[in-house]
Amino acid sequence: MNRSLLLILFAVTLSYSQEYYFYVAAESDDTVSLINFDGETTTEIERIPVGVMKTEIEGPHGLTVDPSGDYWYLSLAHGNPYGSLVKYSTDTNRPVDKTTLGMFPASMQISSLTGLLYCVNFNLHGEMKPSSVSVVDPETMTEIKQIQTGVMPHGSRMSPNGRFQYSVAMMSGELFEVDALTLEVNRTLNLDKTHNMNHKGMYHSPVKPTWVTPHPLKPKVYVAGNGSNEIIEIDTEIWEITNRIDTGKGPYNIDISSNGKFLVATLKGDAKTMVWELDKKNPSVVSNNSSVTHGVVISPDSKYAFVTVEGVGGDPGLVDVIDLKKAKVVSSISIGKQAGGIAFWKIEE
C-alpha cells in the first residue's frame, strides 16, 4: 500500500515537470525565436521576424526580459547609422515601442533598483575610440544618457541589488562599474596583465574581455578574457583581480546560476562550453553541436544552461541545452542563422 502511494506520488511529481521559456536572437536572419524546453525536448514555439527593412540585415543582437516578464527587449545592431532598442510584448511577441541607441548596441539588462535599462554600444565598426553605455527608461522608451566607457564595450550586467552596471571594453581591456543612480562611471579596472594602457591609436588588449557577470551572492564579478583564454575574478569590495582561471579557447559569454554554484562560459573558439562548479577546482568542458559558441543563460532553478551556437555561413544557429549536474548536452534545436543573444523568460509548472 505504502509502495503504491509512493509510486503515485512519484508519477504525479513527474507529470508536473518544469517548462522553461526563453528568447534567442538570430543575428544574420533578423529573427528572434521563442523556445520551450520541457526537461527533455526543445521546441521552437514561434520565430518572430524583427527589424523594419526587408532587404537590409539589421542584426538582432542583445536580448533581455524585464523583471515582470511582460516585455522583452531587443537591440538591433545596424541602423542609419545608429542601432535601436525595440520593446516587445511577451503576450503577443509584437513590438510596442522603439528608441534609437548608439553604434551597434549589444548586451543589456534592466536594473532591479532603477527600472532603467543599461545597454552597451559595442561599435563593432573598426573604430578604436571609446563608446558608451546607453541608459534607457523602458516605460517611455527614451534614451536618457550615453555614458562614455571604453573601446568596444560588451557584456552589460547589473549587480544583484541593481545599483551598479558592469561592462568590459574589449579593445581597451577595462572593466567599468557604472552607478545606476548617478549615471556616472564609478570605477574602472585595467584587466591587462601589463599596465601599458594607451587608448590612442590601435591598442588591442591582449585580454580582450568580452563579458562580465556579477556573482549573485558574493561581492565578485567574473570576466571572460576572450583573448587571454581565462576567466578573471574581481573582488568588488577591494576592486582588485583576485584570480585568473585558465579556460579553453576564446571564452566569450558567462552566466552564474542563481544559487551561486555554477559558472558557465561559452568557449567561442573551441565550439565548447565550460561548466564550472565554483567550489571545485576543475571545470567540465562540454562540446557543442556546431561551431562558434556564443551566448548562455542559466535557468533560475540553477538546473540548465541554454547555450547559443552561431554556426558559419549557411549553417543554422543552434541552442544546446546543458544539464549542469551532468555537464552534458541533453537537447538541441536549430534556429535562424548566427544565434547569439539569449534571455530567459519564465518557468512554468
Added chain:
Amino acid sequence: MKKYTFNLIFSALLLTTATMFSQELVVKSNLEGLTMSVGETFKPTSFAENLKGEKIMCQAVIYYNKKGVFSTAKAVTVNRGEGTIRANEPGTHEIVALCIGQQGQRLSRTFPIQVDFPKAKEIKITLSASKVYEGSFLPLDFEVVDEMNFTRKNEFFQLSTDSDNIKIDAFNNVKAVSPGKAILSASFDEISTSLTIDILDNPVEKLELRASLDVARTGDVVSYEAIGYDSAGKLIEGLPFSYTFSGKAVDKSNNASGLIMNDGRFVAEVIGDYMVSASIGSSSVSRPLKVVGRGIEREVLKVGKGVVTDKHTSDFWVFEGVDGRDYAVTGTWGADGTSFFWDVTDPTSIKKIDSVKVDARTVNDVKVSQDGRISVISREGASDRKNGIIILDVSNPYDVKVLSEYTKNLTGGVHNVFIDNDHVYALSGSQRYYIINIKDPKNPVEVGMFEVGKEGQSIHDVWIEDGIAYSSNWRDGVYLVDVGNGIAGGSPSNPVAFANYDYATGAHHATFPFKSKSTGKFYTVLGDEIFPDGVDENNPNITAGFLHFVDFSDLDNPIEVAKYELPGQGSHNYWIEDDILYVAMYGGGVRIVDISGELLGDLFRQGREIGYIMTGTSDAYIPNATMAWGAQLYKGYVFYSDWNSGLGSSKVSELKPDNSKANQYINKTPIID
C-alpha cells in the same frame, strides 16, 4: 546589540517605505505648470505622494528630456551634477521625473514645461513683388524676430488698414482694389509695423500668350510666355503674371491634371483638352492646348533566366569578359556567402558557370572592374565579424579565384561597393566609405576616406562616374565628391565634396547621375528605400518611396524638378541609358520609363512608362513572388536581379504591346505617335 537595533529600525523603515510605494502613488514636483524663459535655469524637487496626501521621499530622482540624448533634445537640458534643468529653446517641452523608491520601486511622471518665446523685437511684413496692380492679390510674408534673435517665419498676426483701396480677409489675403497708396498695419506682442504699398493702374490694354507647343504629349513641358501691351501698343516689361490651367480629360472619369509653374511652364498628365491662362489684375488671356498620349509603350519580352532556387539573390553586375564573351555575377542574401557567376553571352540561354563561397551570410553587392578582370564582393555576417570585402580574379569567369580579403576599417559589414580605375569604394558601418587601391589586388591598400562629418552621418551607397563619387547618405542626401574628376581638385586619396542635395523624407538610398541626351541637362536621380510597415515574413511586403529627379545643372543650386513614383510600390536600384530609366520597384517589377525631354512633375502620371517586367518566376526560391532588386541595360538587353528568383534578361521590342489578349472592356485612349 546596537547594530541589530539599528538594522531592525532601518528594515522597518524600508518595509514601511516599500509598503507605501506599493500603494497608489503619484509623483509631485515643482515642475508642474512650470514656465521658464530661454536661458533660465531651474532646480526641480520631486517626491511621491499617496492618495492621503502623505509625502514619500525618493531615494533618488532622475530627470530627463523625453526627446532623448541627441541634438533634438537640446531645447531643455539636464545637468545631473547640479540637479538643474536649463531652458534653451522656446516651446512646450517634456521633462520626466523618475522617482526611485527606497526599495528600488520606480515611479515616474512626465511634466510639460513651457518655455516662453522671448519678447518680440521686430515684426516684418514683406511684399515679394516689385509692382502691385489693381485687381491682384498681394504676395506677403510675415516674420517675427525676438529679443534673443529667434526668428519665427509666417507667425500669424492679423493685418489691418484704414485705406479704402485694399481689402483684407480673415486669413490675411490682401487684394489691391484700386490704384493709389495703401497702408497695411500689423501689431504683435506690443510691436507694430506698417507697410506702404503703391497700387498701380493696370496698364495692360492687350494681352498675348505665346506657347512653345499647341499640341503636346503627356509629359512634354510646354513653355508659356504672357506679354502685355499698353494702350499705345507698347510692350510692358516685368509684369507679374499668374499662370493657371483648366481642362477636360478624354476619359470622363479622370481629371485633366498637370502642373503649372510660376514661370509659365506647364506639363499635362492625362490626355485631353486644356486651357492655359495668364492673368494680371483683372486682365487675362488664355490659349488652348491639345494633349495626346506619348505613344511610347512597347512590348517587353522576358528572354532568359538564371534561377537561384535555394537562396535569396541580391545585387548583380553584367560585364564583358577578357575573352569578349558576356558574363554576370550575382550575390546572395541571408544565406551562406555564395556568389554565382553566369555566362550571359546568349541572353536567352543564361548558364551558371561558377560560384564562390566566402565566410558571410550576405553578399549584398558585387561589382566588376572596367577591364573585366577583377570583381569585388561585399561581406556581412562573417563568423569572425571582420566582414570587409573579397577581391576576386574573374579573368576566367569559369574558374573564379579569390585573390585577397580586406577587412581594415570594414568590420561592421560592407553593404555596397564600387570599382573605378583600380580603386574600390567600400562602405563601412553605414557611416562612411573607404577608398582602397587594388592596383595590386593581392595587396589592397587604403588610400582615402570620405564621410559627411555630421552627427548621425549615415550612408547606404556610392557610385562613381567620371571621377565623381555620388554617395547616398540617407537624411543628408546625395554628396558629389571629386575623386579624380578635377572639378574640385580631388583624388582617391583626397576626396573633396563639392555639391550636396537632401530632401525631407531622409530615405535617400541610391543615386544615378544622368546627363539628358535630349536636353543636355544634368540630373542626379535619387532613390528612396522605405518599408513603411516594417517586415512581414508571411505576406508580401509593403514598399514605398520614389525617385527624385534633381536638376544639378547649377551645382550650387540644385532643384528637385520631378519624381517617378509607382503607386503602391517602392523603389530600389536602377539604371539610366539613352534617356530611358530601368528601375526595380520591388513587387512592381522592373519599370522602363521614358525620361527624355525636360522633366517636370509626376513622371508616372504623365504616361511615360514604356513597359514593365514582372521578375518573379514559377521555379524560383519563392515562386511567382516578384521582388525586383536591380536592373542594368547591357548590349540591348535589360538584365535584372530578383530577390526571390535570381537573374533574368529581357528585351524591349520595337513592337507596340499586343492588346489582342487585353481585357475587352479596356479601351486604350487615343494617341498620336
